[in-house]
Amino acid sequence: MQNVDLIIVGAGPVGLYAAFYAGMRGLSVAMIESAEVAGGQPQNLYPEKLIYDVAGLPVISGINLTQNLLEQVARVPHELFLGESVQKIEKVTDGFFVSTDKEKRSAKAVLLTTGAGLLTPRKLGLEHEEQFAKSGKISYFIRSLEEFRGKRVAVLGGGDSALDWSLMLENIAEKVHLIHRRTAFRAHEITVEQVSESSVEIYVPYTLSALTETGLLLTKVKSDEKVNLSVDKILVNYGFVTNHIDLIDEIELSRNGRVKTNREQQSNIEGLYAAGDASDYIGKVPLMSVGFGEAVTAINAMTKVLTLDHAIRKGHSSSLF
Ligand SMILES: Cc1cc2nc3c(=O)[nH]c(=O)nc-3n(C[C@H](O)[C@H](O)[C@H](O)COP(=O)(O)OP(=O)(O)OC[C@H]3O[C@@H](n4cnc5c(N)ncnc54)[C@H](O)[C@@H]3O)c2cc1C
Structure with missing residues (x-):
């Protein structure tokens, strides 16, 4: 069993960016992704489609966005476990146990960036x-x-x-x-x-x-x-069926099966956060630029409440690298 500050479930665009941001803030972080490749929807559903609404990137294909995100997260220490599906998360006194079909790991906090959950085409x-x-x-x-x-x-x-x-x-x-x-x-x-x-x-x-x-x-x-x-x-193109998200007991879901989150992106369970398409609240816009911002909000919120054995790095990114 391995211990990290944060386990991120799902290495789609929002999970990858969240891992970078958490690493930049000094958290130890592990990502778990059920697919054999990281990148989520842009990588798997529309690798060649062009995306025009990510800040600072006038135009980029799904596959190149994944490449950029992988390059960005490579700047910080992190672990990425591919081909493992998270099946159960248990809340314990000082954090969580996260069980996949292969391993059981523990973390002080968990961020769900699972999109719509495990997707199967209709x-x-x-x-x-x-x-x-x-x-x-x-x-x-x-x-x-x-x-x-x-x-x-x-x-x-x-x-x-x-x-x-x-x-x-x-x-x-x-x-x-x-x-x-x-x-x-x-x-x-x-x-x-x-x-x-x-x-x-x-x-x-x-x-x-x-x-x-x-x-x-x-x-x-x-x-x-x-x-x-x-x-x-x-x-x-009949859409996708999702298995969301009986991942953890007593989690509150919205009507479309996403995790209800508050303004700090925390779910009803303390220490369990959600960002990107996995998270839902009134006024939610399911776009990547929104998801990237939610990841930043979640990580800043958790750094305030986590008991960490090491100092959290503060400041702007330009002063951290
Ligand atoms: C055709 C199409 C075009 C789009 N165009 C745009 C656009 O132009 N601009 C824009 O901003 N957005 C666009 N979107 C929406 C955008 O793709 C999503 O908002 C974005 O992918 C959400 O990112 P995410 O990381 O939250 O989730 P996802 O991309 O869905 O990634 C979630 C990841 O979590 C993994 N996962 C799920 N459950 C588990 C589990 N239990 N264990 C381990 N891993 C798990 C999945 O395998 C997946 O890799 C488009 C969507 C589609 C379908």
Whole structure:
């Protein structure tokens, strides 16, 4: 069993930045990440998408943001355990025990940067789906846009992700078909407008009836009209199911299963903090710039109450390195 001041659960963008900031303030810190690679959503769900709203970075891809964050955290001592899922956290007198599928560790404080928790893509629930997914015909997120070059692609879903991907694929794929079961999309007005002006072919309101040898069989809602769509690839954007967060007894969650936090990012359990998409409060905006700020708030708050064997470094970053 190892002892550190702070265990950070989840090495997405907010966890990585939190580890850097905690290290900079002189805390000993360990990060535990269930995936085999750090970086969370930008790394895994949209590595090539461009991000424009992180302060000081006019434009950056998901994958390069992860690289920058890894470079930043490398400046401070820290441990990063990849491929370990945190399964249970127990509150004890002077801190916490954190158990994963491989190890049990202890810490004075815990910061949850688990995003939405362990995510699994929502499936279609149709025959042959697993086979199609194994062969690469069905994807639930895009690792590389190149896989779609010159292909006929069906994008399923009606939210921001489905519409964003349709637009990004427009110039890469031979043809993009967007299929949604309702007439109206649940995406930003501007994106909906861009899609309607693009070459993306829209099928609304259609449901998916079967996966066929050549692609998809669609049925128009409240009608017998069928469409046989020949495609090479199917991109499913039906969202993700989360396992959040029965990680610790008596934790208070918000209605969408995130951790309720106060103004110092502390949960209802003393010493257990949350930041980034894992945290929720009135007025929460689930963006990375907000999550980075929440991590700073949480770490400054915990340094005031933790009993540490060593001095906490104070001051601005420029005076600390
Ligand atoms: C398509 C898309 C586009 C987006 N575009 C933007 C944008 O342009 N700008 C912006 O600011 N935001 C954007 N976002 C939102 C942004 O990605 C999230 O706000 C951000 O990823 C939250 O970071 P996080 O570190 O809190 O959580 P996440 O990125 O979700 O990372 C959480 C990490 O915790 C790990 N984890 C979870 N549970 C456990 C466990 N029990 N044990 C161990 N590890 C665990 C997960 O594996 C994951 O790596 C976008 C999101 C999507 C889906």
